Amino acid sequence: MISGLDPSGGAGIQADIQAVTALGCHPMPVLSCLTVQDTRNVYNATATDPEIIRQQLECLAADSPIHAIKTGALGNAAVVDVLVEFLAAHPDIPLIADPVIKAAGGGDLADEALIARMKERLFRHAEIITPNGIELTLLGGDEDETRAAHNLLEAGCQSVLATGGHGEGEEIINTLYSHDQEPLYFYIERIGGEYHGTGCTLAASIAAGRASGLSARASIAQAQNYVLRAIRHALKVGNGQPVPDRGIPWET
Ligand code: PLP
Secondary structure: OOOOOOOOOOHHHHHHHHHHHHHHOOOEEEEEEEEEOOOOOOEEEEEEOOOHHHHHHHHHHHHHHOOEEEOOOOOOHHHHHHHHHHHHHHHOOOOOOOOOOOOOOOOOOHHHHHHHHHHHHHHHHEEEEEOOOOHHHHOOOOHHHHHHHHHHOOOOOOOOOOOOOOOOOOEEEEEEOOOOOOOOEEEEOOOOOOOOOHHHHHHHHHHHHHHHOOHHHHHHHHHHHHHHHHHHEEEOOOOOOOOOOOOOOOOO
């Protein structure tokens, strides 16, 4: 997994590590950026030296099998370039890319250059990208979910899981758009409220499913159930959004 450090422990690499561990996999965390952040918002961020990330990825791949990759906040466009080079050399590793752009509090986690580089270079390597409603509108250039998702497919994405957590209604509907089939709808109970780090947790859980050998569809279903349970036990960490409790062991 490649994502940023959120020192509140709600989102980013900590969310990834906890979710992947709870789902029975071993996470190998590569840190893309450091943020100044609490449960309310992001106030500052700085990217890791891309050369260190390159060395970390090469070092890990030379030593261990990597069964899936999950990306979150990436810091800057140069980090995307390093990542794309690595993915091109390892085309068989499924990539689940969470296209993180903004924190829930509105703070920026990606500048224009990073957003453009993800669209132009990264997404085509991803088996699934997992935008929330705001990210989908921004990336797909359309307020309509279906049109925005198709714009991304046309731009080279293999599949787009449009997450519905920010919407309304009794159930959350996450929709998987792909090239060769009709959209697949995944329904899950809506608890209500907003939780810090939900998107990270969902994408990391999908990657854990893929790393365990589940299909993309089964990985999404398992991830949704895991996130629902973590939200049910959410922790009041600070004055902002509660944090999903990812520490509860997952029994399959
Ligand atoms: N990655 C980092 C480092 C973050 O700080 C955040 C949000 O604050 C995210 C990812 C995205 O969080 P969420 O899972 O709430 O979309």
